[in-house]
Amino acid sequence: MRVSVIGGGVAGAASAIALRRRTGAEVTVYEAYEDPAGQVGSFLSLAVNGLRGLDELGCLARVQEAGFPVADQLMWSASGKLLGKVPRGRLASDTLHSTTLLRGRLVEVLRAEAERAGVRIETGRRVDPSGVEGDLVVAADGLWSASRTALDPAAPVPEYAGLYSVSGVSEGLDLARGSFHMTFGHRGAFLCIPAPDGTVWWSAQVAAPEPPDPAEVTLGLLTELYRTSRMPLDVLRAATRVDRPMPMHRLAELPVWHDDRTVVIGDAAHPVGAGQGASMAIEDAVALARCVSTAPDVRTALAEYTRLRRPRAARMTKAAASNRDSKTPGTVQRRVNDLLMPFVFRHAYARSTGWLYR
Secondary structure (H helix, E strand, C coil): EEEECCCCCCCHHHHHHHHHHCCCCEEEECCCCCCCCCCCCEEEEEEEHHHHHHHCCCCCCHHHHHHHHEEEEEECCCCEEEEEEECCCCCCCCCCCCEEEEEEHHHHHHHHHHHHHHCEEEECCCCCCCCCCEEEEEECCCCCCHHHHHHHCEEEEECCEEEEEEEECCCCCCCCCCCEEEECCCCCEEEEECCCCCCEEEEEEECCCCCCHHHCCCCHHHHHHHHHHHHHHHHHHHHHEEECEEEEECCCCCCEEEECCCEECCCCCCCCCCCCHHHHHHHHHHHHHHHHHHHHCHHHHHHHHHHHHHHHHHHHHHHHHHHHHHHHCHHHHHHHHHHHHHHHHHCCHHHHHHHHHH
């Protein structure tokens, strides 16, 4: 069987590895950019569901070596009050810890693993999903997928979600390693995590009714926006690098995921965010390879894959929407949250996330 994968990011590389190793297919990845790896983009976290997928792909150890483990997640109010401490991307009983790494490093590792498995990767080549050869075409071409529209001209398009993200690096701060920090600020959430080299990686998720002009999003603006948030302000004042702002988007549920030979996966099918984008893409890769390896033909495999994955992706998309809403509350709701969140994190968090991490 010949498989063509459109897109050389996390979803594309992971699906190429899975299909090559589980089915023995001849797999080619087509990546539009000359070099899809390198240090492009910010950091990401892989929760245990994504890490278990990597374990099945045979590349968990290499990904863990490219990043660092994070055991806990601490939630803070803007005033600096600790609202809760929960396991990061796992259940408390799970000894496998979330891994944080640069997005570019994850792509590098997965691409190297794909090549080691015998996958051919062609970079600098943009392909038309309807014209590409293969018994199976895996469309992993991201949020702005051309394959999604080729499958269904009436498919929904991404919409701005009312938040934009700005990432950066700070130095000279004394934050305990091994924990992920989230502050619910007055203008949005602020995430930061101490890296092994002593720097602090951070991401400001700013609530705004319209996407910003990138030239106007400066360190000075961020410092002003988070002036009433204790930890974010300290981190921003110590910033040595600020990346360009990235608008965050949402996508309505797709009516069509596949035809006779083409299927959309990862962000092309269900962009979720909430720290689960990469993990859900890896889950997709594993599930697709399982279905292809056991079904009598490609069409049956894609129908079974969609049946299995659609409910979980929809549930995760709903959870991600709630996650976004929690980052943009009004003044009154924020005060209510400050009172209720300690109870929620202490008594309901494990129950509300168990479906995902189990």
